[in-house]
Amino acid sequence: MIYFDYSATTPMSPVALETYNRVAKDFFANSRSLHNLGLQSDDILTLSRQTIANILNAHTNEVYFTGSGSEATFLALTGLAFSMKQKGTTIITTEGEHHSVIQALNYLKQFGFTILYVPVNEYGQVTIDNLKATITPDTILVSIAHANSEIGTIQDLTALGTLLAELDILFHSDCVQTFGKMEIPIHLLASASVTAHKCYGPKGVGATYLSKKIPWTSFFHGTTHEFGFRPGTVDVPGIAAFAAGVEEYTPLAGAEMKRLGTLREMIEEEFKEHDNLFFEGHPKKRLPFHLAIRVKGIEGQLVMLELNRKGFAISTGSACRVGESEPPRTLISIGRKQHEAHELIRITLGRWTTEEEVRMFINTFKQILKDLKGV
Incomplete structure (x- = not known):
């Protein structure tokens, strides 16, 4: 076939597979355990976080590991929306976003958020004029994918992000299809979603970028894992394989x-x-x-x-x-x-x-x- x-x-690369096997065998301890084996696992987690941050041109404390790109998107959008609700309740996206974006925004509707859909042109692109025409006084957040997974069109995140920065509106982008393959203007984004299995890493591992300048509210109140972003013991072998695979492929x-x-x-x-x-x-x-x-x-x-x-x-x-x-x-x-x-x-x-x-x-x-x- x-x-x-x-x-x-994507299939896992030999480097990602080798890394997964070695870490699963030699660094299997829970990264939150305080004994030496746990500290070794935590070191692997920290190094992996730094690798993903470097590829994104972000800071290490702006990367949060998740169980998938879809989960990364859900937690990012809900976290940003709830933290900004006192400022406004309108969120803008497109009709052609990945299902995970639509699901997250549909969930937010029941908490009083209004979802507006910016029209796209014949190629699926969001134009500056259309985005300007859709923005309302209480718009707090815009979510537009870097590249559409169904038709392949790439959005001009730089132009869109520059406009939104001028208007003090947060900008999230689903970068699952582009991470590790092309440059992402991360400095213009409040948040981005990425995943391992689209860049020759394992399934079941994703990550959220959240700018340290932007406040967010945890969907899971009271959790301490991933700095309060997501509960559950992290998959250190999967995360290490993610980092190794994308680090090899990016150059x-x-x-x-x-x-x-x-x-x-x-x-x-x-x-x-x-x-x-x-x-x-x-x-x-x-x-x-x-x-x-x-x-x-x-x-x-x-x-x-x-x-x-x-x-x-x-x-x-x-x-x-x-x-x-x-x-x-x-x-x-x-x-x-x-x-x-x-x-x-x-x-x-x-x-x-x-x-x-x-x-x-x-x-x-x-x-x-x-x-x-x-x-």
Whole structure:
């Protein structure tokens, strides 16, 4: 099976796997224990926190480990919202955000918060004018993902963050798809969510960046783990593997993004003149390894199953929404009709994708298009 679903998850790198095994074997003690073995585990945790902070260009005491990127988002958004409620109750986001953002904001509604959705353009981008028009006098927080996982469009966080800083509005960004792969303007963010398994680390480990300048309220009152941010014994081996994996990959990311961008362009070039294929998302300002394609009149799930039968693993959108009958939210937000949104397939390349595999995919996809009603 050829894996073309790197935006859903990545395989662990050999470095991350080796680190996990060694730490799990030699530093298994609870990092909160006061004996020597516990102190050794705590040292590993501290070093890992410093590694993640360095990659983010943040301070060590601004990084809090969580059980996933989704949990990182939930705890960040609720923590910021509750701490700012005396100032205002309006939060702005987009219709195309990851399900974890929508879930967190829906939860906040029951506590009197108002959620507003800023319109996006045809590529899923938030423009400065649209954001300005959506902001109200009591807006306290804006949450916009750095890159959309369904259509691949990258937002201009620098421009958006500069505006929000001028207006003294907090800015959170889901950076799960970009962390370790491209620069994040962390100095303009109050908070960011990241995860290990999108950058060749283990599943079940995430992290929240929270600026030390910004007050936050813990969702879990009374907990002492992770400086009061999250309860529960931390997974030191998983966190160490997270740090090791992303530390190894980050220096390679520039060249790797260029290589994967070239492979993506190979696919685009082969199908750009096809009358029944539509490429979604921004043509240039997008994740280099990401393709979002619609086959006119054919449900994405059918195309996905056919490719699976031929030995290719792709997806029809965010893996967090699998099993739901609703179409990808992002496509609806950019004006696609329900049946068009259901046509989406997502092809995402990664570290172990080869040119030979891409050529095999092109030939296989061409044959499938012919087989499916001759499109």
